[in-house]
Amino acid sequence: GQNIDQPTEMTATEGAIVQINCTYQTSGFNGLFWYQQHAGEAPTFLSYNVLDGLEEKGRFSSFLSRSKGYSYLLLKELQMKDSASYLCAVLDSNYQLIWGAGTKLIIKP
Amino acid sequence: GAVVSQHPSWVICKSGTSVKIECRSLDFQATTMFWYRQFPKQSLMLMATSNEGSKATYEQGVEKDKFLINHASLTLSTLTVTSAHPEDSSFYICSARGGSDNEQFFGPGTRLTVL
Numbered sequence: 001g002q003n004i005d006q007p008t009e010m011t012a013t014e015g016a017i018v019q020i021n022c023t024y025q026t027s028g029f030n031g032l033f034w035y036q037q038h039a040g041e042a043p044t045f046l047s048y049n050v051l052d053g054l055e056e057k058g059r060f061s062s063f064l065s066r067s068k069g070y071s072y073l074l075l076k077e078l079q080m081k082d083s084a085s086y087l088c089a090v091l092d093s094n095y096q097l098i099w100g101a102g103t104k105l106i107i108k109p
Numbered sequence: 110g111a112v113v114s115q116h117p118s119w120v121i122c123k124s125g126t127s128v129k130i131e132c133r134s135l136d137f138q139a140t141t142m143f144w145y146r147q148f149p150k151q152s153l154m155l156m157a158t159s160n161e162g163s164k165a166t167y168e169q170g171v172e173k174d175k176f177l178i179n180h181a182s183l184t185l186s187t188l189t190v191t192s193a194h195p196e197d198s199s200f201y202i203c204s205a206r207g208g209s210d211n212e213q214f215f216g217p218g219t220r221l222t223v224l
Binding site for chain 2: 097
């Protein structure tokens, strides 16, 4: 079956750095997405990786290793507004998005 | 970036009534639209995938006669929850994908409460 694993919850301090890991086993691979979702709101797009390596976008970076079925989202200079759930999703061979359960990130002052 | 709207943002209805939710892609043509449901503290659950002009493909366990999906044009898809019951109360989110772009653009979601 298809499976996306990511930690349920993480806690970090304002100003610090946090890395949210995601491992996947899917039928085919056409890219991996990271989305941010605040409580009661729809997800918003953060990043898309289809090739191995690190993609940097401001305070957020996303890494992909296709051979390891592994990705991480790196958040730097954490702000209180970064408190949210972070969803990892893989586009499978049928171009369907397979979703992880999300990682709730709690930022403390 | 691409914008997807949903209407209404929230709705409260009595048990047994039907509710229609609209999803529109405002500045691009959405060849494929997706409908998700999300219960509190849970991940998104794909309900169905619809391509313009064809019948929707429903995920296992989703009743197609209860959740009617119409993708009448490249910019509009509707989800109708028929004979809603309290257990249908949830956050319904649509997303749209256009052309060769793999990214899905999400609508803001509709919170449905069935009394």
